[in-house]
Amino acid sequence: MNAPNSYRTGPDDGGHFxxxxxxxxxxxxxxxxxxxxxxxxxxxADPGFQTEMDSYLxxxxxxxxxxxxxxxxxxxxxxxxxxxxxxxxAKVYLKREELNHTGSHKVNNVLGQILLARRMGKTRIIAExxxxxxxxxxxxxxxxxxxxCVVYMGAVDVERQAPNVFRMKLLGAEVVPVQSGSRTLxxxxxxALRDWVSNVxxxxxxxxxxxxxxxxxxxxxxxxxxxxxxxxxQMQEMEGRLPDSLVAAVGGxxxxxxxxxxxxxxxxxxxxGVEAAGRGLETGEHAAAIxxxxxGVLHGNRTYLLMDGDGQIKEAHSISAGLDYPGIGPEHSWxxxxxxxxxxxxxxxxxxxxxxxxxxLEGIIPALESAHAxxxxxxxxxxxxxxxxMVVNLSGRGDKDVPQVAEILGASL
Amino acid sequence: MSHPMTTRIAARFAALKEEGRPALVTFITAxxxxxxxxxxxxxxxxxxxxxxxxxxxxFTDPMADGPAIQAAGLRALKGGQTLAKTLAMVKMFRMEExxxxxxxxxxxxxxxxYGVERFLADAREAGVDGLIIVDLPPEEDDELxxxxxxxxxxxxxxxxxxxxxxxLPTVLKHTAGFVYYVSITGITGSATPDADxxxxxxxxxxxxxxxxxxxxxxxKTPEQAKAIAAxxxxxxxxxxLVEAVRHTLDREGQATANTVPAVEALVxxxxxxxxxxxx
Numbered sequence: 001m002n003a004p005n006s007y008r009t010g011p012d013d014g015g016h017f018x019x020x021x022x023x024x025x026x027x028x029x030x031x032x033x034x035x036x037x038x039x040x041x042x043x044x045a046d047p048g049f050q051t052e053m054d055s056y057l058x059x060x061x062x063x064x065x066x067x068x069x070x071x072x073x074x075x076x077x078x079x080x081x082x083x084x085x086x087x088x089x090a091k092v093y094l095k096r097e098e099l100n101h102t103g104s105h106k107v108n109n110v111l112g113q114i115l116l117a118r119r120m121g122k123t124r125i126i127a128e129x130x131x132x133x134x135x136x137x138x139x140x141x142x143x144x145x146x147x148x149c150v151v152y153m154g155a156v157d158v159e160r161q162a163p164n165v166f167r168m169k170l171l172g173a174e175v176v177p178v179q180s181g182s183r184t185l186x187x188x189x190x191x192a193l194r195d196w197v198s199n200v201x202x203x204x205x206x207x208x209x210x211x212x213x214x215x216x217x218x219x220x221x222x223x224x225x226x227x228x229x230x231x232x233x234q235m236q237e238m239e240g241r242l243p244d245s246l247v248a249a250v251g252g253x254x255x256x257x258x259x260x261x262x263x264x265x266x267x268x269x270x271x272x273g274v275e276a277a278g279r280g281l282e283t284g285e286h287a288a289a290i291x292x293x294x295x296g297v298l299h300g301n302r303t304y305l306l307m308d309g310d311g312q313i314k315e316a317h318s319i320s321a322g323l324d325y326p327g328i329g330p331e332h333s334w335x336x337x338x339x340x341x342x343x344x345x346x347x348x349x350x351x352x353x354x355x356x357x358x359x360x361l362e363g364i365i366p367a368l369e370s371a372h373a374x375x376x377x378x379x380x381x382x383x384x385x386x387x388x389x390m391v392v393n394l395s396g397r398g399d400k401d402v403p404q405v406a407e408i409l410g411a412s413l
Numbered sequence: 414m415s416h417p418m419t420t421r422i423a424a425r426f427a428a429l430k431e432e433g434r435p436a437l438v439t440f441i442t443a444x445x446x447x448x449x450x451x452x453x454x455x456x457x458x459x460x461x462x463x464x465x466x467x468x469x470x471x472f473t474d475p476m477a478d479g480p481a482i483q484a485a486g487l488r489a490l491k492g493g494q495t496l497a498k499t500l501a502m503v504k505m506f507r508m509e510e511x512x513x514x515x516x517x518x519x520x521x522x523x524x525x526x527y528g529v530e531r532f533l534a535d536a537r538e539a540g541v542d543g544l545i546i547v548d549l550p551p552e553e554d555d556e557l558x559x560x561x562x563x564x565x566x567x568x569x570x571x572x573x574x575x576x577x578x579x580x581l582p583t584v585l586k587h588t589a590g591f592v593y594y595v596s597i598t599g600i601t602g603s604a605t606p607d608a609d610x611x612x613x614x615x616x617x618x619x620x621x622x623x624x625x626x627x628x629x630x631x632x633k634t635p636e637q638a639k640a641i642a643a644x645x646x647x648x649x650x651x652x653x654l655v656e657a658v659r660h661t662l663d664r665e666g667q668a669t670a671n672t673v674p675a676v677e678a679l680v681x682x683x684x685x686x687x688x689x690x691x692x
Contacts, residue, residue, distance in 0.1 A: 028573040198599040310495040311526030
């Protein structure tokens with residue numbers, strides 16, 4: 001495939017990124033999606049919308065999030081590099097999205113969608129959630145604006161992310177445990193779509209990642225791309241130049257798109273998306289849609305999916321509820337196809353080790369999702385020279401994962 | 414194989430018009446609860462009074478379906494049903510029955526993975542007359558709708574309460590066979606539609622097309638079928654039939670001697686109700 005002039009012009013009018021994307025939804029939803037597309041287009045063209053966003057991003061979310069030089073992690077990885085005879089070790093920076101209000105990058109997108117919902121006169125918000133980070137962010141903004149909120153969450157995830165379930169309830173949201181299918185994120189999304197089909201006039205579906213029917217993938221990306229814009233400015237200020245590489249974990253892929261999009265047309269910037277390899281790609285028990293899947297159609301878009309030979313969707317597996325999804329955003333699928341972003345695997349065990357290492361070295365407990373990205377930094381940074389600037393998106397904080405990690409490590413709370 | 418001048422669907426609606434009554438369209442999930450029983454149900458449907466048969470393609474993630482059809486799909490998948498087996502089932506049916514149209518209904522992914530051209534060739538050969546693919550709106554017509562029409566298979570579009578007059582022409586443009594009006598904003602087998610509201614909606618659609626309009630989603634009893642059919646060219650019953658299957662299963666979820674007769678009996682009473690409507 002020939003390289004395009006720009007990697008930042010997508011999607012086309014039909015919502016396609018190469019063969020991926022599109023609008024594969026029931027007719028009942030099609031008029032709503034067209035209405036959303038028109039409303040988003042109008043909001044983008046309205047400076048008042050951006051001003052309103054910026055104000056809440058500063059005063060409510062707490063942006064900009066810091067770009068932090070992880071000195072002890074860098075030192076540790078340089079020792080590893082030296083031990084292997086390379087004498088390298090990239091300078092590692094953490095983009096601290098976990099310091100946002102609600103504890104992850106999810107709030108950036110939710111703020112945009114809730115402000116849009118208000119402009120559209122929608123009075124009821126629904127959302128799906130995996131780890132609960134998007135659910136918490138949605139419940140939070142709904143509390144802030146006095147909107148009723150229903151969050152669909154797989155019953156399996158309700159169990160393994162108990163702290164977030166209680167947070168959502170405290171915030172006034174109704175959390176519906178989804179018992180159908182594999183009872184994880186994909187089933188929560190099915191159930192949210194069923195709710196939307198049933199409540200078309202008043203309800204806004206706040207999708208948490210860069211997936212779903214057009215315009216969601218590009219709209220969510222736009223709301224998240226503040227991560228990359230800040231990173232560029234902060235790196236310019238701290239180092240006087242662009243970063244050399246970016247690393248982010250990819251489930252649906254919103255934190256990764258948010259960081260990557262700003263840099264797609266910078267040929268000197270290497271970009272890595274980290275997929276959850278679960279118990280190992282070879283075991284089949286993973287959530288690596290690009291590395292272990294094929295193009296298919298689910299949840300409104302064509303993209304890489306985990307499925308069997310009959311087109312039936314397979315259950316994903318990851319230690320991290322937020323990555324436990326058999327698909328990936330369509331723009332990632334395209335960036336893989338054109339070779340702009342390199343997608344690499346990270347196992348449960350590698351993520352768990354990175355979770356502990358970052359906690360001990362930097363005093364920062366990462367979400368298990370973000371720990372996947374940190375794990376690959378641990379692998380990649382020692383192979384790069386000392387003047388290499390590597391940015392990892394620390395997309396969420398790990399407080400929610402402490403009970404689960406304690407159980408895995410055999411500690412009783 | 415010679416292609417008939419008119420399709421089976423057009424011929425069936427023309428015949429019903431002569432009779433002066435609406436069509437009973439019955440939905441069952443292919444392979445529910447197992448391939449053999451499901452074929453038995455399929456064979457029994459025309460005799461029990463089904464005028465058109467919708468055969469559901471099981472899918473793991475049926476986003477527009479309620480609990481009854483979700484469960485039927487999972488039973489079928491557990492029993493090893495695949496799209497290839499569903500096409501084989503239609504082929505078996507066609508050996509005995511030539512007049513009753515069969516419409517495959519489902520989601521796009523199993524067809525996309527099977528390969529569109531290969532699927533259309535195999536479906537045509539098996540004797541499939543139409544397709545209803547829930548997640549392919551007109552915006553995605555290039556995917557399957559236009560290739561299906563070229564292959565001589567009707568692509569039946571869903572029109573819904575959210576499809577306004579401005580959008581209707583887009584929805585109807587490449588629709589063939591009949592129009593499936595979704596009577597409620599919701600999932601299959603949920604809310605009960607109001608017959609008067611539905612009748613007005615059907616009239617609205619008929620102002621835009623000469624195609625027959627069948628109404629489905631939420632029609633469960635003979636009384637409801639009769640009321641809805643009075644204002645339409647056909648009425649679709651699905652969730653109630655797959656529930657009839659479920660109610661006859663034994664504790665292990667296996668079919669019993671009652672499974673096929675139970676579906677036959679329900680279709681019989683639905684047919685009687687629909688046949689009492691004169692248009």
